[in-house]
Amino acid sequence: MSRPLEDVKILDLTRLLPGGFCTLLLADLGADVIKVEDTGQGDYVRWAPPYYGDEEHTPLGTRSAIYLSLNRNKRSVRLDLKQEGGRQALLKLVESADVLVESFRPGVLDKLGVGFDVLNQANPALVYCPITGYGQDGPNRDRAGHDMNYLGLNGILGLTGEAGGPPIQSGAQIADLGGGGLMAAVGILAALQEARRSGQGQMVDISMTDGALAWLAMEAGRYFGSGEVPERGNIMLSGGIICYRPYEAADGCITCGALEPKFWGRFCTAVGRDDLIQHQFEKPGSEAHTAVAEIFKTKSRAEWKAFNDEHDAMIEPILDLDEALESDLVREREMVVSYEQPEMGEIKQLGFPIKLSRTPASIELPAPALGEHTEELLSDAGYSKEEIQALEESGAAKGPDHARARDSATRDVSKQEQFLA
Numbered sequence: 001m002s003r004p005l006e007d008v009k010i011l012d013l014t015r016l017l018p019g020g021f022c023t024l025l026l027a028d029l030g031a032d033v034i035k036v037e038d039t040g041q042g043d044y045v046r047w048a049p050p051y052y053g054d055e056e057h058t059p060l061g062t063r064s065a066i067y068l069s070l071n072r073n074k075r076s077v078r079l080d081l082k083q084e085g086g087r088q089a090l091l092k093l094v095e096s097a098d099v100l101v102e103s104f105r106p107g108v109l110d111k112l113g114v115g116f117d118v119l120n121q122a123n124p125a126l127v128y129c130p131i132t133g134y135g136q137d138g139p140n141r142d143r144a145g146h147d148m149n150y151l152g153l154n155g156i157l158g159l160t161g162e163a164g165g166p167p168i169q170s171g172a173q174i175a176d177l178g179g180g181g182l183m184a185a186v187g188i189l190a191a192l193q194e195a196r197r198s199g200q201g202q203m204v205d206i207s208m209t210d211g212a213l214a215w216l217a218m219e220a221g222r223y224f225g226s227g228e229v230p231e232r233g234n235i236m237l238s239g240g241i242i243c244y245r246p247y248e249a250a251d252g253c254i255t256c257g258a259l260e261p262k263f264w265g266r267f268c269t270a271v272g273r274d275d276l277i278q279h280q281f282e283k284p285g286s287e288a289h290t291a292v293a294e295i296f297k298t299k300s301r302a303e304w305k306a307f308n309d310e311h312d313a314m315i316e317p318i319l320d321l322d323e324a325l326e327s328d329l330v331r332e333r334e335m336v337v338s339y340e341q342p343e344m345g346e347i348k349q350l351g352f353p354i355k356l357s358r359t360p361a362s363i364e365l366p367a368p369a370l371g372e373h374t375e376e377l378l379s380d381a382g383y384s385k386e387e388i389q390a391l392e393e394s395g396a397a398k399g400p401d402h403a404r405a406r407d408s409a410t411r412d413v414s415k416q417e418q419f420l421a
Contacts, residue, residue, distance in 0.1 A: 003030025004359045008192065011036050011093055012074065014103035015043045017173060018131050018180030018208060020070035023101060025185045027073035028352045028361040034097075034377060035076040035368065036090060039398040042078065042370040045070060068341060069349050071367040077378065078371035078398040081112045085396030090114055091122045092381045098195075099127045099188055105144070106136050116203055126201040127191040131180050135207035147208070150175035154213040155220075163233025163240075163284070179211025234283065242289045243280045246318060247296035254296060254304050257314035267313040271295050341366045371400045 008031040012023045020043070027033040037043055046067045077093075079086040091114065094100060100119060102109060109115045116128050133150055134140035140153075151157040151174060152167075161168035187204040195201050213220075218237070219230050232238075239245045243258045258264040261280065268276045273295065279288035299307065301317035308315040319327065325336055337351040352361035374397055378388045391397035 001362070002359055003362060004356065006030040006032075008032065008099065009097045010034065010099040010101060010188075011090075011097045012101050013109075014101055014131065016045050016103070017070070018176045018184070019101050019103040020045060021177050021181030022129075022131065022184040022188070023074065024070050024072070025181070025352075026188070028363070029354075030359075030361075031099075033074040034093065034373075035071065035074050036093070037076055037078050037370060039078045039080045039086075039371075039395060042076070043067065043071075046370060068347060068367045072339070072349070072363050073365045074368055075365070075373040075377060076368035076371055076400075077374045080396050080398075081109075081114060083394065083396040085391050085394055087112065087114050089378060089381070089383070089391060089397060091118070092383070093377065094119055094122045094126060096381070097123065097126060098192060099129065101129045101131065101184065101188070103131045106130065106132060106141050120201060124201060125195045125199055127188055127195055127204060128201065129184055129188050129191075129204040129206060131184050131206045131208070133208050135210060136203075136205045138207075140209075147173040147175045150179065150209040150212060154209050155216060156212055159216075159219065159230060159232050159235060159238060161232050163231065165233065167232065174215065175208040175212040178215060179213070180206060180208040183211035183214075240283060241281045242284060242286070242292055245284065247293055249296055249299060249301050249304055249317070251300045253318040254301055255314075255316050255318055256292075256296070257316070259314075263312070263314045266311050267315065270307065270311045270313065337363065339363045339366065369400045371398050374399045 005026055008026070010023060010026060010031050010033045012019060012033050013036045014020060014023070023031075023033045035043065041047065046064050048064045048066045079089050081087055081090060107115075109119075119126055119128055130136060132141075133145040134143060148157065148169060151170075154175075156174060157167045157169070160170065184204065184206045187206060191202050191204050219235060222228070223230065234240045237244060237259075243256060243264045246253050246255050256267070258267050258280075261277075264280045265277050268274055273291070276288055276291060279286070282288045296304070304315050305317055307313070324330060330336055333351075333355075335351045335353065336348055338346050338348045341347050354361065374392075375388055378391070378397065379385070383391070388397065392399065
């Protein structure tokens with residue numbers, strides 16, 4: 001069965017989460033994603049704990065569960081871009097590529113001699129997508145950061161939590177995944193469509209801070225319209241009204257999402273408290289809120305689920321991750337999948353969230369070992385066996401390692417941290 005991006009080749013120079021998630025989405029849709037990794041440790045996420053297997057003897061590139069979850073359907077080549085041979089090999093790969101994604105700090109590829117202008121000369125139709133914390137310009141261009149820093153600066157973290165309490169971090173990386181990886185995938189697909197029409201590539205400048213800020217469309221819209229600054233815990237859809245917030249049940253917690261009057265009315269009537277209907281939009285801390293909280297404590301999560309089955313009042317249990325992953329909802333939507341990883345057997349991962357009826361996403365390749373496809377990819381790019389051997393002997397390229405302990409990778413980290421976005 002064909003997949004929609006089977007005619008797209010992507011060079012992925014990213015490390016860690018945002019870029020890996022972006023190219024995972026595109027790889028599952030059929031793109032040929034080639035991880036261009038250095039000749040040292042490669043993508044840092046390869047050795048991020050927890051590990052599969054014996055961490056002293058399992059080859060680097062097949063150990064990290066996080067690495068495996070982000071890198072199925074990809075191939076790996078190792079190049080040293082500090083050497084002329086490595087740079088020339090990258091440019092040779094660029095000639096037949098459609099997209100190049102990277103996550104270095106702004107200017108790093110320019111310093112190495114393979115910045116956007118050079119890449120564009122090698123392939124004028126190339127879509128070039130750098131993913132960074134703050135973008136290619138602006139006052140924070142050269143600052144390092146992580147998900148929490150970006151959310152702190154764009155207002156999201158300051159709005160998350162209870163009134164009077166401290167900011168609460170989300171259980172998922174909103175800026176990394178939503179502001180970075182997802183926005184990059186959308187931008188790449190848009191630029192790729194235009195490039196195929198015009199024959200001209202362009203830069204897709206992705207700032208994780210910008211991308212996550214876009215998620216505040218509702219609250220920013222209200223602020224621009226009224227001039228009133230929203231306060232943590234008093235935002236309508238973030239715990240600011242009693243009909244739309246989490247509550248404690250007898251054995252855990254539930255969500256009450258009865259935002260529309262008809263759903264709130266069904267809830268109040270079913271629990272014998274029609275007097276609460278008129279208090280739907282009161283703030284937490286009111287007498288009505290106290291009454292509602294006491295009502296929810298009278299039943300278990302399972303009982304509230306049964307209640308909602310009967311009354312359709314938007315009451316659902318809050319599940320722990322293991323409960324969610326084992327639920328009928330997740331299983332029947334095929335959001336947990338399994339496949340064979342060489343030397344490891346069957347492993348489970350999250351499935352693809354976009355369901356295409358005719359050309360669905362699929363898993364065709366396991367996550368690659370570090371440099372597993374170096375010889376194959378350089379050969380496809382036009383290098384002879386002798387030329388590939390010469391590149392490897394010079395250190396400009398490298399194939400897979402067959403036994404590397406984690407501590408050797410750890411020693412390389414300090415040399416690479418300067419390039420983190």
